[in-house]
Amino acid sequence: MSAASTARPQGARDHARAQAGAKVEAMPTLPATAATELPPGVAAETVIWDETIAAGGYASRQFGRGARLRLTDLKGDACASLLIFNAERPVERLNIADTLKVQWNGYLGAGRLLLSDMGRVLMSLLEDTAGTHDGFCGASNQASNARKYGDGCNHGAHPNARDRLLLGAAKFGLGRKDVHPCVNLFKGVRIEADGSTTPLVGPFAPGRQVTLRAEMDVIVVIANCPHVLDPRTEYSVTPLRATAWRGPVTAPDDPVRNATPEGLRAFLNVEDYYLR
Amino acid sequence: MTDQAPPLPGPILLDEVVPARAPSMRVVKRGQTLRIVDLEGNQAVDFLIYNAHDDAERYSSQDTIAAQCNLYLRAGSVLRSNEGAPMMTLIGTSVAYHDTIGGACSCESNTLRYGHHTKGQHACVENFLLANAAEGRGKRDMVPNVNWFMNVPVEADGTLGIVDGISAPGLYVDLRAEMDVTVVVSNCPQINNPCNGFDPTPVRMLIAG
Numbered sequence: 114m115s116a117a118s119t120a121r122p123q124g125a126r127d128h129a130r131a132q133a134g135a136k137v138e139a140m141p142t143l144p145a146t147a148a149t150e151l152p153p154g155v156a157a158e159t160v161i162w163d164e165t166i167a168a169g170g171y172a173s174r175q176f177g178r179g180a181r182l183r184l185t186d187l188k189g190d191a192c193a194s195l196l197i198f199n200a201e202r203p204v205e206r207l208n209i210a211d212t213l214k215v216q217w218n219g220y221l222g223a224g225r226l227l228l229s230d231m232g233r234v235l236m237s238l239l240e241d242t243a244g245t246h247d248g249f250c251g252a253s254n255q256a257s258n259a260r261k262y263g264d265g266c267n268h269g270a271h272p273n274a275r276d277r278l279l280l281g282a283a284k285f286g287l288g289r290k291d292v293h294p295c296v297n298l299f300k301g302v303r304i305e306a307d308g309s310t311t312p313l314v315g316p317f318a319p320g321r322q323v324t325l326r327a328e329m330d331v332i333v334v335i336a337n338c339p340h341v342l343d344p345r346t347e348y349s350v351t352p353l354r355a356t357a358w359r360g361p362v363t364a365p366d367d368p369v370r371n372a373t374p375e376g377l378r379a380f381l382n383v384e385d386y387y388l389r
Numbered sequence: 390m391t392d393q394a395p396p397l398p399g400p401i402l403l404d405e406v407v408p409a410r411a412p413s414m415r416v417v418k419r420g421q422t423l424r425i426v427d428l429e430g431n432q433a434v435d436f437l438i439y440n441a442h443d444d445a446e447r448y449s450s451q452d453t454i455a456a457q458c459n460l461y462l463r464a465g466s467v468l469r470s471n472e473g474a475p476m477m478t479l480i481g482t483s484v485a486y487h488d489t490i491g492g493a494c495s496c497e498s499n500t501l502r503y504g505h506h507t508k509g510q511h512a513c514v515e516n517f518l519l520a521n522a523a524e525g526r527g528k529r530d531m532v533p534n535v536n537w538f539m540n541v542p543v544e545a546d547g548t549l550g551i552v553d554g555i556s557a558p559g560l561y562v563d564l565r566a567e568m569d570v571t572v573v574v575s576n577c578p579q580i581n582n583p584c585n586g587f588d589p590t591p592v593r594m595l596i597a598g
Contacts, residue, residue: 210492214491230531249451275471290529308543342455
């Protein structure tokens with residue numbers, strides 16, 4: 114680029130345009146239908162999002178009811194912190210207390226539902242090859258990262274998950290009051306008999322995956338920052354791949370829908386909501 | 390009624406009985422102590438905290454759990470905000486531990502847990518929404534709360550649930566405000582699980598300092 118002078122607009126334009134086409138590890142695939150490494154049976158033309166989210170990065174995206182979202186821990190050290198909103202009325206959002214209480218269990222995995230504060234299923238977990246997730250400990254914040262890494266500012270080298278979630282929410286017009294308690298995927302916390310928390314942060318084998326199904330039209334915000342209880346003194350996190358494709362709305366005979374009486378009523382509440 | 394509790398520090402600024410099933414909203418200034426007394430035993434008291442000067446900063450169960458590396462609230466626990474700041478400190482209690490993972494009952498979650506016949510029953514979220522509405526807060530201000538005097542054990546396989554309480558008549562919890570806070574209480578009206586012994590009863594709140 115040494116030939117291009119940026120002293121005047123035309124030169125600056127040429128300089129800017131010459132940057133296009135660069136490839137970096139963390140970037141979106143456009144068009145999304147050019148995504149590779151799709152699951153068997155998923156046609157490229159149904160792909161609606163494919164992006165590698167940087168270590169310390171974030172993304173936010175809207176999905177239609179029935180969409181599948183597959184998250185891949187590419188190198189074994191990702192931590193996907195998720196916020197979920199009802200896209201048409203974001204005042205309805207993930208309620209982690211109801212999610213755990215209604216399902217009578219504190220751990221997340223295949224078959225579990227992510228419930229809203231309105232008694233409905235926002236998303237369900239269809240597949241899970243990771244097994245270590247966390248609904249108890251939430252997001253790191255600027256102060257907690259500063260204590261651990263010396264700095265926790267969003268513009269610094271150790272961005273915190275709360276600021277990342279706030280930014281992802283802000284892109285949909287949402288603000289501080291909308292950043293609700295999150296779920297952490299790929300990093301787990303085991304609860305001991307006395308209530309103490311044991312972090313299960315790996316690093317793990319590369320390629321672990323979680324596939325979620327949107328049961329409503331949703332906005333999903335994802336931050337990929339070290340787990341708040343990660344004991345390592347280094348800011349340790351690796352990129353996360355997000356791939357989504359269109360899929361059918363959950364059928365009446367779906368096994369996840371019918372697995373428990375509480376869950377079935379949550380699906381009935383969703384189906385009732387969409388009667389209009 | 391508070392025979393089992395130590396004397397409160399400083400003059401008593403508030404002494405109220407919150408009726409069964411009712412909300413209450415009070416300001417506790419930095420340094421003041423709020424005492425809640427379980428008058429008749431095993432009465433869950435759902436509890437939210439807001440920064441009195443900036444209510445987008447509010448109690449966060451997740452930040453509280455992560456900072457103390459434990460699910461349960463015991464003497465010494467620091468109740469933290471969504472931005473990690475100490476809001477109140479649990480300076481004393483005659484109950485072994487309290488809950489902050491069970492959240493608040495709502496008409497909607499009641500339909501999941503017990504069936505759609507419970508949709509019309511009173512619930513803590515109704516108390517929180519109505520109390521908060523007086524100060525312009527709404528549904529976005531609802532977050533998972535503290536449940537004083539409520540017992541939610543977690544078993545080795547993750548199984549958890551609201552079970553019979555470990556509180557008793559006259560047991561108390563004392564909270565020192567670390568910033569000026571607005572506290573919102575729902576004296577839980579739930580009758581479908583054991584959190585209130587299937588019989589909601591009054592509680593007493595005192596503020597001193």
